[in-house]
Amino acid sequence: MPGKVVTITSGKGGVGKTTATANIGAALAAEGQRVVCIDADIGLRNLDVVLGLENRIVYDLVDVIEGRCRLRQAMIRDKRLPELYLIPAAQTRDKSAVSPSDMMRLCDELRQDHDWVLLDSPAGIERGFRNALAPANMVLVITNPEISAVRDADRIIGLVEAEEKGPARLILNRIKADMVKRGDMLSAEDVLELLAIELIGMVPDDENVVTSTNRGLPIVLDGKSRAGMAFRNIARRLAGESVPFLPMEEQGGFLGRLTRFIRPGGD
Amino acid sequence: MSSFLDRLFGRESKSAQTAKERMKLVLIHDRTDLSPAAMEALKDDLIAVISRYIEIDPAAVRIDMTQEGREQRLIADIPLSPVRRRRMGQT
DSSP states (O other), X not given: OOOEEEEEEOSSTTSSHHHHHHHHHHHHHHTTOOEEEEEOOTTSOOHHHHHTOGGGOSSOHHHHHTTSSOGGGGOEEOSSOTTEEEEOOOSSSOGGGSOHHHHHHHHHHHHHTOSEEEEEOOSSSSHHHHHHHTTOSEEEEEXXXXXXXXXXXXXXXXXXXXXXXXXXXXXXXXXXXXXXXHTOSOOHHHHHHHHOOEEEEEEEXXXXXXXXXXXXXXXXGOTTOHHHHHHHHHHHHXXXXXXXXXXXXXXXXXXXXXXXXXXXXOO | OHHHHHHHTTOSOOHXXXXXXXXXHHHHHHHXXXXXXXXXXXXXXXXXXXXXXXXXXXXXXXXXXXXXXXEEEEEEEOOXXXXXXXXXXXX
């Protein structure tokens, strides 16, 4: 059975598309699934550094499309997760180097011997987004609980529907539980009511994402991180499993309170 | 300080609530591509057309956009002019 092409997109930049792509990909690969992550953000390559594979790039997406290398040569295999591959974006070209039909052809080939093809879409609603949307079997829209990100997510959801690629599912990223509790941040319920789409994951704001990204290690490989757990759960839901949603509060209990007492200001 | 007092006495709503209310309106207009000004023009046209057939009170006409899932619905509430109707009934 051919694999599924999943596009991760947001409209607004900086909400966590690349981090989500890297981590969902790593989580699926850790479960033994065969995964290819494609950085579709041509000219603004980043999935390579987030995955820690930047030093091994020889060929890129545009080289494959323009026939300068075979598909296999542009696929970088992750050392920690042997079932995880990356096809990096070209850094010195722009979106016009690739067309939606190029992406459809490429993804169709990759689907034949992989379970998942994850596409990290560029921000915006222009050519790069169209390239990333064209081959999608499923679309994940990621947003933050902030008005500009929610508004852009709504626009993207509408475009995904118009292209008959819907219904998109929502990842709500960087939720600050304490602010939600104070009534100073939109809650998951608020965002879902506004956007009226199905939720696939809620990811708490977690400093460990920054530190693990600094090191080029997917956060899902950190068994203790709550964001890592949230991304692992998204991967399982994507694969069709029914997984209950994590509460966004940090672990309470005596130990939790004690650690917070000992490390005030820590998470 | 005043905002602190406002909050203490519950006079100011929480910022998340404000954000949600603002977003509801913004999203409706984004999705329908209908600006508040265009909505007013639509209302005026609607009143003009209906008034050709039946007496209505233009000031009482309400037009709202509501949301059901991701579908938008235009709801018009047009009360008929009661005085005129009674008079017409007498003749």
